[in-house]
Amino acid sequence: MELSVGDRRPLQRVPWVLLVGVVLTALVGIYNLASASRPPSSPVWMSQIAYLGVGLVAVVAVSFLDYRLIQQATVPIYVINLLALIALKFIGHKAKGAESWFVVGPLRIQPAEFMKIGMLLMLAKYFHDDERPAYGFLRLIPPAAMALVPIGLVLVQPDLGTALMMVFTAVTIVLFARPSWPVLAVMGLVAALGVGVLWNDYVRPQAEPRFTFVRHKLKKHQDQRITSWLDPTSDLKGSSYHAMQSKIAVGSGGISGKGWKEGTQTGLRYLPEQHTDFIFSVFAEEQGFVRCLFLLMLYGVVLLGALGVAASAKERYGAFVAVGVAAMIFWQVFENIGMVTGLLPITGITLPLMSYGGSSMVSVMLGIGLLVNVNRHRQMFTG
């Protein structure tokens, strides 16, 4: 069997549209970051350029790796990531109450970002290896464990936001693999129950003493986030403050925006985490609605490009990896933009390619590299 066709013509079958979309988005991100990190902030956008460089190197490196190697290395990659998460408990750096980082010299590495990739590779391998249709309960136990172990480790850091994103990504992959109808029914039931619990605990007007299922078990800040999501005007000066300030920033951008470096909410520091989690608010305030639509379209290009890679993949592993990367990016974009516009509760989630941060940038780029790799090897066996 001839296995190395792609390597002789390195630029063949590169998903150019996807790559252009990614690079354009990242450049818009740096331009926006330059405004968000204007004095008196430190100019972190310069570091972001370096991270983008590292990310692009990662894309190239991953795309040239032997496809078989990646598949064979899936389990080791997954295990190493798990070990890194466990090690975090012992040698991790504590910031904002969570142990989420390794500090290596000037670098701060966030293993959870890489765990996402490890998890989706592992799920892809499972659904590639066991391809009989209609997964029942028993056959879904291994992938459930593969997802839940790293999710649990991330959750105890605690990093609720990343854990949620991993849940959504994993559920998307499982749904994509098409479980049996009973499984779907149970999943639907669980979702309905979740909505019901939320409704009971937060929406339904209740007389004291309130009867709640989970609300009394949540930490105060988590409870407040859900409250301020479902009732944004409940505590404008308190827990809803950041959500409201973000909405003010976005809404006051109007159609054409206040202009680069002209955002008042940004300049007067009303936005929390304006380099990272709330970067979109800066963009919306300064660039306006029209350019926001353009940014959403760029993400659309990236997502559809990723799905295009999946569609053209010649076997399940590649298709599942591509779908997993696409799902990972989609959920982060959806949750991040949703939260800064008041649609979803606030969780600490970065906006892929826009938010400042090396780990986030590199993990997304690793995913993109995987997409390029899958695309380049799609005709390995037929051509």
Place this chain on the structure above:
Amino acid sequence: MRLGQGREPKELRPRIIGLGVAFVLGLLVLAVNLYRLMVVRYEEFHALSIDNQFKDVRVRAPRGLIRDRRGEVLVDARPSLDVFITPAFCQKCATEVIPKLQTILGWDEEQRKKVTQQIRDAHGPQRYQPQLVQIDLRREEFDVLLAHQFLLPGVDLEPVPHRNYRAGATLAHVLGYMNEVTQEEFTRLNGDSQAERPPYAMGDYIGRRGVERSFEDTLRGQDGWVKQVVNARGEVMRDATGNVLQGDEQPPKAGKNVILSIDARLQAEAERAFPGTAGAVVALETKTGFVLAMVSRPSFDPNEMTGRVSPQRLAQLNKDPLQPMVFRAGAEHYHPGSTFKVVSLLAALQSGAFTPTTQVTCNGGYSLGSRRWRCHKESGHGVVSAQRAVQVSCDTYFYRVADVLGIDPIAAVGKALGLGSITNLSVVGEVPGVMPDSAYHDRVTPGGYQKGMALNTAIGQGDVNVTPLQLAVVYSAIANGGAVYQPQVVSRVESPEGKVLQTFGPKLVRQVEMTPEQHQVLVNALVSVVNEPGGTATRSRLKDVVMAGKTGTAQVARLGAVRLKTQEMDYWERDHAWFAAFAPAEDPEITVVVLNEHGGHGGSDAAPTASAIVKKYFELKKADGLAFGPEYVAPATPEPPPAPAVAPAIPLHETATGIAGAPGPAPPPAVATSPLPEAPLPPMPESPEGPPAPPPTEPGGPH
């Protein structure tokens, strides 16, 4: 399964398309939501973002001064360097900022907890208002804090005018003090104004007690505001040249000055001359009711009470058996003792049963039924008539009066003169005292009213209780022929520039019916107490002025079988010493009441204080070259005059234009040069509004 062994996953294609549709739908949801925020609700959020840029910064209005009648400043302000925390801008307040403040300012753990709680308790709009956490920084502390301010987000340092009571404890009960507005007051005072700039902020001071409280609205100005551009942490933004960026502003309006009728020099003399551990001195303008001096001892220091009193100190003040917080001149009542006898005498004369010449024989006591009431002089006073009875304070005479009249006619006269109800000095809380009548005794005394109670009442014992202020009103009314004036301590309100805005004239409460003859008998009797041999206060006689007065020695503990000398008794069982006087007797200007709590005897322990005050009053009057009175015109400049010690002796220009509603100008100083103990007093003029003499059977009373 090995790679390459699988077939092409064609079955995934429709799912991929489905996923693509879902992603696009998701992005559409985001786009629609963005449209809703950025296009539909743009105006709303745009306005909010503009609002965000400005912070209203308060510009505190200076509080009005309190001056004495001559313009001398009694209460003003000095700058205090205060620390504020704005909770909304104070990040990591409890964990970092407050511990840092604790280190720099040397707070104890309790103070740290208190401040932490204060910041935590701020909810809603309060989170955006600076909370006062420490007053009166020392200069070094201020410098250290200023140097560390970048480490202390949300912490502001501000020089705030702090109330300064120049004379310390002097007049404390009348002036009052200030402390922080409570949560309840904050809600109440700001409640009806829905404005975003409520008149009071948390941490603001509000007047407590006295003039500070009752004239809070006058003294308090209106704070101004300036809109400054701030960032989300509340830091004021500056332009490139360092100027504070600011929008529109509203300058503060200074509070108005309150001018008291007190004369600080006379007040100082009263404080000096009063010997008691506890007690009160009240000096009134006889013909208007304005307060000239007012001592309540022991006192407290309003400077200490204003913002800095510790709970321990407050508890100590409240537990002090001498009760320094109690306003003894008006908020505490005492048996008037013999000073009450003028009331009994007036009742006796008005009843018609007694004439000035009616004689009573005193053999040291008076028998009624099976009981015997003792006179203070065991050997008895012999035959006494009205004047003599007052002069020597013969109890037996008044026992006889009570026996003949019963309690009610005496109570009616007492009530008409203002006893048993508050005088409405208005700036300080008062107690009404007790003027018992038969109905009162039927209500409160087991067994109801009996004649013996009238006997006790007639000599100012029994259940009759008066405040020193009430007694001053009673003696003023007797001095000026029956006109009962409401005592007042504030004479006018001036603008910060010194323009008179409001003047308070004398307030006549009622005219007690009193014939000139009755008036003259009373005045003559009181003159004889001080000026004739045998009077109980002759040691306090003045050389240049005829003072009329009455001593009182109010029994506190029951008399034992053996009469002890004052010094031999326990402090709390000693008698209260009273002296009530007015001068000059022929045309009274000043009424003085002295109460020396547990002081001993009126003649020896209260009268000298009164005569010192009267003496000082006429010395000052001579030095100033004009009478204190309502025709006095305030100095035009708002500047306080130089210290009283160097006050010019040059007479000020007397202007004829009196203050509206005031009685005619007092006559030029007519200081009697020869006291006339034997000579008859000049006939008293008809009181201006006095009704004709009442029928003898109907004692004068309120109409």
